Amino acid sequence: MNWEQLLSLKRFGDTNKRIRKEQDETRLGFEVDYDRVIFSSEFRSLQDKTQVIPLSQTDFVHTRLTHSLEVSVVGRSLGRLVGQKVLEKYPHLENVHGYQANDFGAIVAAAALAHDIGNPPFGHSGEKAVGEYFKTGEGQKFKAHLTAKEYQDLCDFEGNANGFKILTENRAGRKGGLRLSYATLGAFMKYPKESLPKKPTKHIADKKYGFFQSDKDAFVDVANELGLLKRSDSDISFSRHPLAFLVEAADDICYTIIDFEDGINLGLIQEEYALEYLSKIIRDRIKPENYYALSTKADRIGYLRALAIGTLINEAVDIFMEYEASILKGTFDTALLDKSKYEAQINDIIKISIEKVYQSKDVIEKEIAGYRVLSELLNVFIGAVNNSYNNNASNYDKLILHLLPENNSITNDSLYLRILSVCRIVANMSDSYAILLFNKIKGINIA
Structure with a gap:
């Protein structure tokens, strides 16, 4: 795979390509993707869909909508930081084609915003x-x-496949669905395969499926436009778009840390757990005097959460760039955070959340x-x-x-x-x- 093709500005439903240097910088195509997702009726319905904890009278509980917004913010940071490093590695992307670091951020932010749009x-x-x-x-x-x-x-039944249909389905007077760029659709496609065979390998892209049988032509069209690598000769299966790893990382970071935070703020998890487990991730960044100066539990947990998310963002960016060559070859087969030096701490946090929150x-x-x-x-x-x-x-x-x-x-x-x-x-x-x-x-x- 190559970045020039992966960063396609062509919109689903278009017949002609779009050139980056010809884009209006005040209304960049990738940023339009974000706008179209956020104004869609399907996205608005996420405000009344449970994330993990049922809606309550408190201000603490995240819905699918607030979760998606937070994942998008983290995704934007991941994309921009990776974009800077990719452009340094491949300067022709900027010098010849005109791509900017913010383009990567805009793609990941839009795909992350839509990542739960198809969930029941x-x-x-x-x-x-x-x-x-x-x-x-x-x-x-x-x-x-x-x-x-x-x-x-x-x-x-797969929310990712339903999301792909929402983003691409033709309607009367609306050819191409939300008409997002192929790059954003590619970053959205976490599991670029059909429902069978089920989990044919341990590759992260085979964990679930990404499109219904009714949408396989549209899916193959996106994969071919982006130059995704075929992974099967008998069934529809492709390598991931590299930026899909960043969308996944943004989601992993948010649900790991923020579901944990929700549990603490609701009294399901003791505050002491936050300091014990999050401090293992942020030990090089935490300032005890700042933590103990905060007078409310919510502020103290928010401080730890912000540091933890920042640490994991930087960690995910470093992992992505370390394995960027194998990601482009389609041979990188795990989630980014599975390679994290904080994997044990992350798993400990998730284990507590499962026991105290999810159950x-x-x-x-x-x-x-x-x-x-x-x-x-x-x-x-x-x-x-x-x-x-x-x-x-x-x-x-x-x-x-x-x-x-x-x-x-x-x-x-x-x-x-x-x-x-x-x-x-x-x-x-x-x-x-x-x-x-x-x-x-x-x-x-x-x-």
């Missing part, structure tokens, strides 16, 4: 809840009528409710859509269809596309709206 409601269990409906629930009956890869798309009563209760809500919505909506297609819809089915947004795919001749469309409609709901519809369908709280 109810936190990390949302994807599993959708998948379980097809693996062990009523959705098992569709297996015999779908290809293996189509069925796997549903059984392992806390409030989180588990929310996830249990999510399974029930999503399963019921899928069952009712898929039934109504398929009954309507088969011309045997009941009056109840017809009423249910009025609850669904306009979507041409729900009338498609393809069973796979109809089911996938319903899954995506449900996945794009906010927590509150999904609960509201569930209650209406069940006849709960009806005045």
Whole structure:
């Protein structure tokens, strides 16, 4: 892979390339990507989607929206710092093509902003809840009528694949989806493969999948435009865009440190743990007199969090540049922070967060409710859509269809596309709206 091709300014849906030196510096194409994500309706819905801890009356809990904004800020810093070093290593990128360090930052920031845009409601269990409906629930009956890869798309419903569809899906009057640059789409694609074979290798890019079968042509188009390397002759699988490693690192840094911070501020984790574990990461930067001068727990934890994030940003940049050549060759096969000298400390923090936060009563209760809500919505909506297609819809089915947004795919001749469309409609709901519809369908709280 080469950076000139990887930094493509061409927009999805364009037929012509865009030249960096011809860009308007006051409205750079990569920065437009950020704007288009943040003004999308799908991004706005993240304000009412659980990150980890269910929404409460406190100011501490992160939603998918605040998490995405923070990941984007960290990603921008990672991209700019890497950009400076890449331009030093390959000066022709700046001297001949006109690329700037901020271009790298803008690409990573936009991709990071969108990284959770396709995730279902109810936190990390949302994807599993959708998948379980097809693996062990009523959705098992569709297996015999779908290809293996189509069925796997549903059984392992993937927020990353849904996000790729949101960013690229053609709509009436909107060819190319949000019309983002190919570079930003490439940085977004953490898992550039289809749903089968499942985890064919231990390579980080094979951990999950990145597109539905309905979007494989669009995915291959992006991969080819960017010059991503093919990793399989029989199935669709490519190497990662190098900047996808930075998007992943930004996410890893934020959820590791900030979920830990949330747990402390909510009283789920003792403050002493923060000083004990975070100080191991920031021991060369922390100033005890500054820490103890802060009068509130939130300020003290915020101080430690800021130092920890800064330390891990610098660490991730150094690792990226150390392995930059193998990343371009597609042979680097782990997350950046897996190479960190702080890996043991990071794992200790995550272990505590799992025990004290992710497995806390409030989180588990929310996830249990999510399974029930999503399963019921899928069952009712898929039934109504398929009954309507088969011309045997009941009056109840017809009423249910009025609850669904306009979507041409729900009338498609393809069973796979109809089911996938319903899954995506449900996945794009906010927590509150999904609960509201569930209650209406069940006849709960009806005045």
